[in-house]
Amino acid sequence: MDDPRAAECESWKCRRNPDSFTFLKTTRDPPSLREPWYTIPWMQSEVIQTDLTPTAVATPRPVALVTGASSGLGRDFAIALAQRGFDLVVVARREDRLIALKREVASKYAARAMVIAMDLAVPTAPREIYSIVEGSGLEVSFLVNNAGYGLRGRFLDVPWSAHADFLQVMVSAWLHLTHLFLPAMRARGYGRLLHVSSLASLGPEPPGSLYSPTKSMMTSASRALRLNLLKTGVHCTALCPGFTHTEFHDALGCRAQMNKLPKYMWMDSRAVVEAGLRGVEENRVLVVPGAFNKFAACMCKLLPYALTSKLIPDAVLREHDAVR
Ligand SMILES: NC(=O)c1ccc[n+]([C@@H]2O[C@H](COP(=O)([O-])OP(=O)(O)OC[C@H]3O[C@@H](n4cnc5c(N)ncnc54)[C@H](OP(=O)(O)O)[C@@H]3O)[C@@H](O)[C@H]2O)c1
Numbered sequence: 509m510d511d512p513r514a515a516e517c518e519s520w521k522c523r524r525n526p527d528s529f530t531f532l533k534t535t536r537d538p539p540s541l542r543e544p545w546y547t548i549p550w551m552q553s554e555v556i557q558t559d560l561t562p563t564a565v566a567t568p569r570p571v572a573l574v575t576g577a578s579s580g581l582g583r584d585f586a587i588a589l590a591q592r593g594f595d596l597v598v599v600a601r602r603e604d605r606l607i608a609l610k611r612e613v614a615s616k617y618a619a620r621a622m623v624i625a626m627d628l629a630v631p632t633a634p635r636e637i638y639s640i641v642e643g644s645g646l647e648v649s650f651l652v653n654n655a656g657y658g659l660r661g662r663f664l665d666v667p668w669s670a671h672a673d674f675l676q677v678m679v680s681a682w683l684h685l686t687h688l689f690l691p692a693m694r695a696r697g698y699g700r701l702l703h704v705s706s707l708a709s710l711g712p713e714p715p716g717s718l719y720s721p722t723k724s725m726m727t728s729a730s731r732a733l734r735l736n737l738l739k740t741g742v743h744c745t746a747l748c749p750g751f752t753h754t755e756f757h758d759a760l761g762c763r764a765q766m767n768k769l770p771k772y773m774w775m776d777s778r779a780v781v782e783a784g785l786r787g788v789e790e791n792r793v794l795v796v797p798g799a800f801n802k803f804a805a806c807m808c809k810l811l812p813y814a815l816t817s818k819l820i821p822d823a824v825l826r827e828h829d830a831v832r
Contacts, residue, residue, distance in 0.1 A: 575682065705747060747784040
């Protein structure tokens, strides 16, 4: 601790660990001061010793920020991007999961990952994430706005505080993150925005649920942004998956009900991720992965609402009634 830089590191650890909600825990002693990236705080946040050579550090990899990276699609996005040569900033509430992910991408792909354990329902979260990333000197060139969840029950069955948190995560937080990270992407003439929306944004709304309306907002805002970004080098794509094997329905508490849906309605998470990454590279406005989902999206466009609103799967309708 004689070295002043070590003292600085210690004070950084204190600053970043408020008791109220820990948004970035340091979990080890300061790294060896000989490490060339010593001054980058995010490298101090976990006990990962990658075999990155000084040469690799001298040639920085592009950086992708993935929200909701602790499970499901977000985790698979993070892995696929690390595999493609990105370093990562991974955001979610379950820090232990993020740290496990950090270890995995370090050992498999020599990718570095900054772990930010943050609740996106807190209105200041996007600004804090931006400050941490910006303060670390990282340039995010790929933003995957993926974090999301469903709320059980119909409109009046859910207290307003739960709706408010939901709207914050599903509408405000991702738009705010985009608003913060987009200017630098535009200035550099390169950026990728991938918004994980849903097939639900293109079809009829299950009664009393705000999930489809928030996803419609995401799809619609992605379309508007993409037009705004043409010829800037920044691509913007809305990914609209249908039922996908992740923890989404476990978190919602309706796994048993959902298991009654036929297998052809479901997709593997990695296939959805690959379709999304391909789509954003091709600057497609909308990606609906999978044959069944494409068919359903097409039907929702062609058929009148009076008919499609009667085609919502029974399992979904019963699920919303289950908590009444
Ligand atoms: N699975 C499907 O059938 C399906 C279909 C269409 C669209 N989608 C969309 O795909 C996206 C990813 O979901 P998934 O299917 O991969 O489900 P998942 O496995 O449950 O993952 C959801 C992710 O979002 C994070 N998250 C939720 N609330 C958060 C909050 N308040 N603050 C920060 N992070 C939060 C979760 O992390 P923590 O819990 O650790 O915070 C988790 O990493 C969502 O936007 C979802 O709406 C899913």
